[in-house]
Amino acid sequence: MAERYSSFESGGRMWLFQRVTAAFLLVVLAFHFFLLHFVHHADEVSFLASSARMEQISYYSLMILFLVTATFHGVNGVYNALVNQGLTGTKRTVIKWTLVAASAVLVVQGVRTANAWAGIGLY
Numbered sequence: 491m492a493e494r495y496s497s498f499e500s501g502g503r504m505w506l507f508q509r510v511t512a513a514f515l516l517v518v519l520a521f522h523f524f525l526l527h528f529v530h531h532a533d534e535v536s537f538l539a540s541s542a543r544m545e546q547i548s549y550y551s552l553m554i555l556f557l558v559t560a561t562f563h564g565v566n567g568v569y570n571a572l573v574n575q576g577l578t579g580t581k582r583t584v585i586k587w588t589l590v591a592a593s594a595v596l597v598v599q600g601v602r603t604a605n606a607w608a609g610i611g612l613y
Contacts (some may be wrong), residue, residue: 511563544607557600565593
C-alpha cells in the first residue's frame with residue numbers, strides 16, 4: 491500500500507488554513523465570474539466601471555481579502571509542494587523567506603493598486 495506523505499502536520503493549522511482559503515477562493519471566484527461575465531459583459535467592463543465598484547467599501551474589502559487569501563493559498567501551496575519533493579535544510583529556509591518576501595511585495599502592490607482604483611490617496 492502506498493504511504494501517505496504530506497508536509498502538512500495532521501490536524502495542523504496550516505492544513506486547515508489551506509482548506510479554508512480554498513473554499514473562500516471558490517466562492518469569491520464564482521462571485522467574480524458571475525459579476526463580470528453575466529451581470530456585466532466583457533464589452534461593458536471598463537476602468538471607470540471597475541473604479542466605481544472599488545469605491546464601494548464592501549467590494550473593496552472583498553477584493554483586498556481576495557488578494558491576501560489568494561496570495562497565502564498560492565504561496566503556501568508552492569512551498570509545501572517543494573517540501574513534499576524533498577526540500578530541506580538551508581535551501582528550505584531560503585525558499586521560505588524568499589516566498590514570504592515575494593508575498594509581502596505582492597500584497598503591498600495589490601493594496602496600492604486597489605487604493606488607486608478606489609481613489610484612496612495616501613498623502
